Amino acid sequence: MxxxxxxxxxxxxxxxxxxxxxxxxxxxxxxxxxxxxxxxxxxxxxxxxxxDKRALLLHARDLLHARTAEQTEAVETAAASPTAAVRAVLAQALSLTASTQQEARVWLGYLAASLGDDDLAERHRIGNTVFVERMHRLIGAARPDWDDAHVSTTAMALLALVEGFNVLGTADLVRYSPAVQMAALDRALEAFGLAVDGGDTVIAAS
Missing domain, CATH: 1.10.10.60 (Homeodomain-like)
Structure with a gap:
């Protein structure tokens, strides 16, 4: 049988x-x-x-959200301090490994397809909002002395850095190598007053 x-x-x-x-x-x-x-x-x-193809794309976006949410939750939970959590979550979102490089390609492919489709674009905005809110929460915990506007602006700037590397790295991982990505992230965190030293304390921006 x-x-x-x-x-x-x-x-x-x-x-x-x-x-x-x-x-x-x-x-x-x-x-x-x-x-x-x-x-x-x-x-x-x-x-x-x-x-249809739209259903395939929507499913791909849901898969991406599920995968990245699980990974992000894991690195945040493992972080030793609020500032370490900020760095770990942003690093997880960069194109540093074969797996995250593939995720970046899926993300970019979906985003390209959504340019002419309101339903696809809305699903993207929903997923992106979850990440924005997470970073807002983490940065707020790392810098409770900042007001909400300062936290929000810093979160958006760091997310733009990460997503910019994901876009650029899909076409040129030689110029935008994992080492370059991490160096730029750490420099940005230092500049924003979110760097982590050996004792997990904030290093003030110069």
């Missing part, structure tokens, strides 16, 4: 294939057929779960 297919296993295979196709080929190469071929299943099976 033939073994019945496991719907959860099929969905997991399709999700992994979707992730790989978007990271490798970008939104222009994301098709039902490409995902089916990468997953080793029929186009009909993919179509049964994701009726």
């Amino acid at each position: 033939a073994r019945r297919s496991d719907p959860d296993e099929q969905t997991a295979r399709i999700s992994e294939a979707l992730w790989d196709v978007l990271a490798t080929n970008g939104p222009q190469g994301l098709t039902l057929r490409a995902v089916a071929e990468r997953a080793g299943c029929t186009t009909g099976l993919v179509l049964h779960r994701f009726p």
